[in-house]
Amino acid sequence: MYKKCSRCGSGMELVLRNVVYRGRVKIMNVPVHVCENDACSHSQVVDVIKADLKKLMEEWGQHPQRQSINFEDVSELSHLMVLIAKEKEDATVREALQERVNELLDLFLLARSLGDQKWMHELRQRLTKIMV
Ligand SMILES: [Zn+2]
Numbered sequence: 001m002y003k004k005c006s007r008c009g010s011g012m013e014l015v016l017r018n019v020v021y022r023g024r025v026k027i028m029n030v031p032v033h034v035c036e037n038d039a040c041s042h043s044q045v046v047d048v049i050k051a052d053l054k055k056l057m058e059e060w061g062q063h064p065q066r067q068s069i070n071f072e073d074v075s076e077l078s079h080l081m082v083l084i085a086k087e088k089e090d091a092t093v094r095e096a097l098q099e100r101v102n103e104l105l106d107l108f109l110l111a112r113s114l115g116d117q118k119w120m121h122e123l124r125q126r127l128t129k130i131m132v
Contacts (some may be wrong), residue, residue, distance in 0.1 A: 080105070
């Protein structure tokens with residue numbers, strides 16, 4: 001998940017942001033990379049969720065109704081990040097957990113790109129267990 005800023009080359013931090021689409025649709029908890037350099041503070045939507053986001057935008061079309069949606073309901077990554085954010089354990093545990101989740105997420109994306117439903121199901125269960 002580590003990413004370098006395309007503008008200044010600094011590291012980027014993974015955070016959850018609320019994004020407004022066409023001034024009408026408020027999308028809560030969208031994973032976004034934000035540049036750690038305050039002078040730059042360039043931000044961009046995380047690559048792996050672009051497909052999910054694009055699908056939603058296609059459903060809404062050019063003139064969406066005023067609404068507010070929770071991105072964690074459609075995006076696995078957002079869902080996990082929201083859960084992690086709610087965790088009350090100390091930073092070390094959280095970091096270790098996030099690292100493991102990132103690993104599983106990478107595998108999940110691989111499974112999805114291969115269209116391997118059985119593997120996806122298995123990984124989903126493993127991810128769920130970690131988060132309990
Ligand atoms: Zn930057």
